[in-house]
Each structure stands twice: as structure tokens, then as C-alpha cells.
Amino acid sequence: MLPQGLMDALLNAERIVALTGAGISAESGIPTFRGSGGLWEGYPVEKVATVEGFERDPELVWRFYDERRRNIAAAKPNDAHIVLAKMERLYDFWVITQNIDGLHQKAGSRNVVELHGNIWRVRCTECGRVGYNYEVPLKEIPPRCEKCGGLLRPDVVWFGEPVYDIDKAYSLAENCDVMLVIGTSAQVYPAAYLPRLAWSRNAKIVEINPQETPVSRYADFIMRKMATEAMNEIYQELLRASQEERE
Ligand code: OAD
Ligand code: ZN
DSSP: OOOTTHHHHHHHOSEEEEEEOHHHHHTTTOOOSSSTTOHHHHSOHHHHSSHHHHHHOHHHHHHHHHHHHHHHHTOOOOHHHHHHHHHTTTSEEEEEEOOOSOHHHHHTOOSEEETTEEEEEEEETTTOOEEEOOOSSOSSSSOBOTTTOOBEEEEEOOTTSOOTTHHHHHHHHHTOSEEEEESOOOOSTTTTHHHHHHHHTTOEEEEEOSSOOGGGGTOSEEEOSOHHHHHHHHHHHHHHHHHHHHO
16 A cells, blocks of 8 residues: 555656665665665775775775675666666656666666766776776776776765766756655765755655655655565556556
């Protein structure tokens, strides 16, 4: 059973935005960051996810990312990613993700804003050249720029760095009818500000997360479920409603 009123909100919506975090990829076998067993538990953030850490020990940082690239290369999109991709056919639909795993695109989503970059992209610290590198495992650690021989870094956002495409994200949040907030602890800014912004502009906020988060305080609808289960339920109901409309 969906929360009371959620179907009406979805059926009346024109533009829907999904803000996703590590929780949506958890069921694809990619660990989340916070909490027990989280990725940050085994690795001090300041060593592997800051510019200072990278400058001190690029090899360590690249070994950490090489590990994650192996894990992500082996992962498949799950039903939650797939339902979001299908929803692009029903709505003006956008995914704003904090994830760097590319699983939304793999599932078929085309309207994806990657706030924190992408793990398959590399950027030269000397000449700024950006390219893709899909080697698993990496042939050379740390990898070097083909053009200038400079040290490459993962083109992901580290702590203290500005996120990508924030203007696009703000404008989507300000101009949507429903925002689905899926699998994020909503602790990292500016991403965590987006649902609040959407809410302040009268969008209905739907939280999908087995745990409580700061979003829970103002969300209009809450599904305390795994992402795959919740998104399958939503999609089933949407299909049923569109069938009834046709009959
Ligand atoms: P977190 O690890 O902070 O939070 C993951 C959230 O997913 C938690 O609230 C869990 O309760 C929830 N969750 C776990 N399994 C789930 C499932 N199957 N279905 C639905 N929800 C589930 O991850 P993020 O919020 O994405 O940034 O973290 C945000 C950012 O912090 C990351 O992008 C990363 C990190 O530092 C950078 O590296 C820049
Ligand atoms: Zn270069």
C-alpha cells in the first residue's frame, strides 16, 4: 500500500525530480558511506577524499578508487534505477544523483545530473584535460595524462570542492511538482539543500529510505522501505492508474 495521497500527487505531476544517494545502489552491491560497514568506516575521508590527501599520497587514493571501480564495474542497475529510467517515458523526469557509479545511465536514464562527478572520468592535474578511463584494474597507478604526462585524478568531487551543475540542480528543484528523495542520508551539502528548496516551492516531497533522515521532518510522504521495493510499488500503481484511465 502506498501512503495516502501519494498516487494523486504523482498523477497530477508534470515534472518529477529524483534526488538519489548511495542507498539506491546498495542493492546493486555498492556499499554506502555512513554507518556500520560504510565505505568511510574503513578509510579516513581526509586521506582518500580531499585534495590534500591526494597531494600527499596519490597512489593510496588511486588504489582506493581502483577498488571502487572494480566493485562498480561488476554491479548492475537494480529495479529502483530501472523504474526511474522508465519514468522518463511518463513525465518530464530528472535524476539528480550524488552517486558516481553511473548506474542511472546504465539503466537507461538520460536526464541525469551527476553532482559529484563520475568514477570513470579522469582529469589531468597539469593541463586540465578530462577524459574517460574504463580500465579495470588500472594498468598504471597513479595513471598519467596521455597528452602532457601530468598526474591524473578521478573526476569526482572531494570534500571542500564545489559540486558540478549546481545551477541546473537548483533550477530543477525549484521547478518540480514532486521530488523523490531516495537512499540519501541528506547530510552532505549542497545536495541536502535540494529537497528543502523544492519543498519551499510547494513540491511534494517523497522520502524513500528505511531510516529516518533530516528530510523526514518535512517530507509529505514517507516510505520506510528499500529502494527497489518502494519503486516497484510506485510503478505498479502508476501502470494500474494509467490502465484505468484508458478503460
Ligand atoms: P550515505 O551513506 O550517507 O547514506 C545512505 C542512505 O541510504 C542512508 O540514509 C541509508 O539509510 C539509505 N539506504 C541504505 N540502503 C538502502 C536501500 N536499499 N534503499 C533505500 N535507502 C537505503 O550516502 P549519501 O547520502 O549518498 O560524497 O552520501 C552523500 C555523499 O557523502 C556521497 O555522495 C559522498 C559521501 O561523502 C562524496 O564523496 C563527495
Ligand atoms: Zn595533461
